Amino acid sequence: MSVDGLTLERVPEQPLTLDAALSEEAVLSTYRRMFAALARDSGAVVDDPVLVDIAETLFSAFAEAGEEWLTHEQMRFACRAYPADQFDNRLRVLKGLGAVREVFPKPNQLRYRASFTSVVGLMFIRRMMDDGGQSEMHRLLALEDLNVADPRTTMEEARQSAVNLARAFRLWALELVTLTTGTIEELREQAPKLWGTEEIARRAQGLHGTILTRWPELDRVCTDLRAAIYAYSDASRRAAGRLADSAGTTRNLTLLPTETWRTFSQTATKERLAAVLDGFLFDAPAPWHDPAAVARAVDEAPRPAPVQPTPPRSTLPDPGPEGSLDTSQSAATERLAQVAESLLGEASRVALADVIGSDWPSARRLLADLTTVDLRPELPYRLVWSDELSVDPGREPAWLSHGHLERTA
Amino acid sequence: MKPSALAHARARSCGPLPLGPGAPAPAGMTRLTRADSTGQALPAWPDGATPSLLEEYQVPPVAVERSGETRRVLATVLKCCWTDLSVDPWPGVPAPVELVLDTYRALIGRTDDLMRNWAVGALRRLHDSAWVAVHDGLVSLGPRCALWPVESHAQLQELVRRIPEPDRAELTVVADADIVAAAEPAPGGGMRAETGAAEFDDLLGGYDERRRAELVAAYMAVEHAAEPVQEARFAALRDPALRHTLAEMLARRGRVLVQHRERWTSGYDDGCAPALEPHGPAAEGWALGVSERAVLTLVLVHSVAIPRAEGLLPEDSWLSPHPTPVEELRRHTQVPIGELESALRVLRHAGLLTQVKAGEEAGGYVPGPQFHRLTPAARRRLQEELILAAGPHTPLAAAVRARRSAP
Structure with missing residues (x-):
């Protein structure tokens, strides 16, 4: 894995912090150690962890491509996230070491395949990194x-x-x-x-x-x-x-x-947990209740809540409107009978069109009353509707279905 | 280590020290003698100081859980038990729990069940901290009430007179006096508090009035403040000579100074734990049970060890800003849920855990202020014990074991 003496540019959008630099250095030192046995000379191992990421991206692209293999353009596309010069450099090194090879060893070969050994090697490296x-x-x-x-x-x-x-x-x-x-x-x-x-x-x-x-x-x-x-x-x-x-x-x-701590806290028995604190002395609870503080606490005691005062009442007797409405059953029947009688007068049958008048809100109330009258069998009045319907846009109500109120008794 | 220093360490870690018949109280302790000449011993403070001294220096003392409610219940107990105002409040006479609850109800004017639960909780906390003793349905004043200085008794008398009598005459089935008489054939007779000899006089005697007061103030501050106190605030911490005397005072009580940069607190001498160990967890008095210790370990793992392993905790300390969610304790541990709640309550009350509230569901527990008081050796040992428990087969655990077995 040689970089062939090329100078590489770092991906510019990541500001280099001290921590990042340290962790990158740790990664690289593992890589260097891993491949020290294979290197031609010191400094021939990658000096930017991004280069290994490129290789990994390439290998997974190869795995997805299957027997279609990959062309140079497809490889470039798979690694589009990385700068072109880094990619070219990486590809040259991987080809040089045989990790990426032509599918058939012929001149002008356009399709490439990846080496199984290199992929396994990379997996091994990643695992070595962890522990x-x-x-x-x-x-x-x-x-x-x-x-x-x-x-x-x-x-x-x-x-x-x-x-x-x-x-x-x-x-x-x-x-x-x-x-x-x-x-x-x-x-x-x-x-x-x-x-x-x-x-x-x-x-x-x-x-x-x-x-x-x-x-x-x-x-x-x-x-x-x-x-x-x-x-x-x-x-x-x-x-x-x-x-x-x-x-x-x-x-x-x-x-x-x-993880060790979590496992311990989740699986340890009560006795094993308690044993950790064997032989430690802790203070028994001994707060000090000063007489002044006790007296203060009593003074600050929540007082019994006073009874809710009732709102002021007038001194004059005032029964209010209560009783002015007759709520008895017969009162309603009487009122309805009065309504019907006032419409009928002496006649035993009147046309509704003559009695409702032209004021729709009061006509509406009247019709409601009459319907109630009709539905009460004990009252001797009935509504009889005909099929006739007259329409007159100039009149109120404009739509009028004709009917009669009749006295039955 | 001197036996009296050990006795002080024991009294601090287990509560009032039980004494056999006729056995004298260790130096620097007040002996509370019962009728049968057995008794209890409680550490007394130098020069008649009490932890109230911290207020003058504007140093917050150890926080009291639900302080208002707890103190109102204590006042109620005082009202019920201190019947003869012409003598000292302690020991007073026992009173039935129901009388205490009725009096409390009259004091705050609420009669619902919630009030009753709160009052019972406060009684339990007061019992755990030896301010009252609840036993067989009877409440009496606890040993710590004997530490109220005589000068403050007038204030307490005035307080007791202000608390209203409960209105309960026709409700009582059995008269209070009968309940008390049935439970305790010889009530209160012959109980007395004997103040021990002044303990620090040989150390403090050489100093003038002002320095002496500074030493006592620093002593009270490191022993009773919730957090380590600023060196700059206390002359006895600034001046190396005074600080040396302070360390000697503490040593007589089995304590050492613990430094956190420019702040100081006190902790148990490292020799105390092994010396007290053979006695096991005190048969009498306060001690952490298995589930309490287990829950505390879990919080240490989640709030300190894991953030530490993830690099989130820069400071080399056993305190942590990362709360352990209660859900984590409830769902993902081997501690039964029923024991969890009561363990959390005990640990919170002792200042071993601090509850962190954040919104409705978030929040949890972090190690409490007591962890300031661990000496460097104790903190190191805690780290080693955790490593031995969580990773017994790691080379690190092997190294710890090897070092411990080395002579």
Whole structure:
């Protein structure tokens, strides 16, 4: 992954803060370390994390394209978010290293495909980024464990695996030792990625035991491996010890991940939670109630609420309009009978058109009364409607359906 | 550490100290003797000071939960129990709870159930802090009432006269006197408070009147203020020589000065906890139960450890502006809901938790002002205990264990 000496411009819209610069530097240092074994010379590894993002974007575009492959234009389109010169540079490097190749090795080939190996490599890098290789070590140990237990494994293979592991542990321990003697800030930052949990040490020792039981001849290699595991556990403990000593009074809480704290708070039993505070002395509640404060509290007591005063009343007797309305059943019937009689007079039948007059609001009230009269069987009056309808726009009401009020008794 | 210093530490952490028959009170304590010559001991303050002294320096004392209501109920208890105003209020005579509640009702003029619940809650808080003793349906004045200075008795008498008598003659089925007589065959006789010898005279004697007053003021401030007090406000904290004497005074009570930049408070000497430990949680007196400690740990995890791990808490302190939501405690922990509410109440009352209100639903609890009083060693130990509990298999826990097992 060489940049071939090109100078690159940073994406301009992101202002570079100190934090951002630090985290980018951390990312790059992992990349550099990852590919140090492959680099031609120092400085040949990417120096901007954006370049790795371009590669990742490209690979996912290839995955989506399938057997259609991708042309140069399509690749450019997939990476349209990045500046053209960065993209060109990246493509040249990826092609140079064989991560992106022509579909058929012919001149003027327009379609390209991506290399599976490079994609897997990138996945591996991203995972290494997260925990500095701890989980890789877990996987590696689990795989090696399976390998050495496999009856097909030869002694030579087992020896090789023990040697490799011993070397990895030794280097890991060395890095921790260096950190432990360095600044406390760097140790705090890096140590949790590097130090081994008891589980890694236990697994490694299990693997060591398996190899030694199966091939007792390998005892010399196994001694080396054992020494490396111990050195690593010791370095982990020493790094943790230095942090514990320099921690202040809450600072080390940062060294456990948030998830660990959440799991603890959600799953720990009441007794386990309570045990944390065993042996701490706290004050019993002992507030001071000064006599003056007690007297003040009594003075400020909410007073009994006074009874609501009634509104003032007039001194003169005033019965009000109550009683002026006759609400009895017969009163309504009498009124309706009066209405009907006043319309009929002496006659036994009158045409409605003659009696309602031209004032619609009062005609309306009258019609309502008459309908009520009609609907009361005990009253001896009926309305009889004919089919006739006369329309006269100049008159009020303009639409008139004709009918008669009749006396039935 | 001296036994008297330990006794003071115990009295501060568990409430009034029980004393066997004839056993003398430790130095610097007032002995409250019962008829059978057993008794209780309570720390007395130098030169007749009380925590009211803090008001003169405008330093807020430890907050009292629902202070108005609590003090009105205390006044009511005083009214019911202090029947003979010609003698000291403590011990007084026991009174039935119902009489106290009726008197309280007459005082505030409310008769609803809510009022009754509030009054019962206040009685419980007063009982927990040894201001009253509620036992078998009877209420009597608690040991702390014996600490009211004699000069203030006139004010209390005047207060008692002002509180109205309850109107309850025809309601009582059993006469109050019979209830009291049935519960306690020999009421109150022979109980007396004996003030202990002046404890700090050899330390304070060499100082003139003004310096002596400054020392006492600083002593009261670091011991009883809610928060650490400003060094600049107290001469005895500014001046290294006076501060040294102050530290000696505190040491006699099993206490040490705790510094937070330019502010000071006091805390338990680190030697106290292990020395008191063999006695276990005090059989008598106040102690945090399992669920209270569990809830307190949960709040420490949510308000301190998690914000710390996320880099949200810059200060190296056990206090935190990040409240633990009550919902989180209710839904996502192994603490039964029924125990949660009462645990929160106890912790709040003791100043171990502070309730933070924010809107209708938000808000929750943060570690309370007592966490100011942890010494650096105690704070470090708290961190280690949390790490040991939450991540027992991490190298960090291994390092903690290794250091502890080292000679």
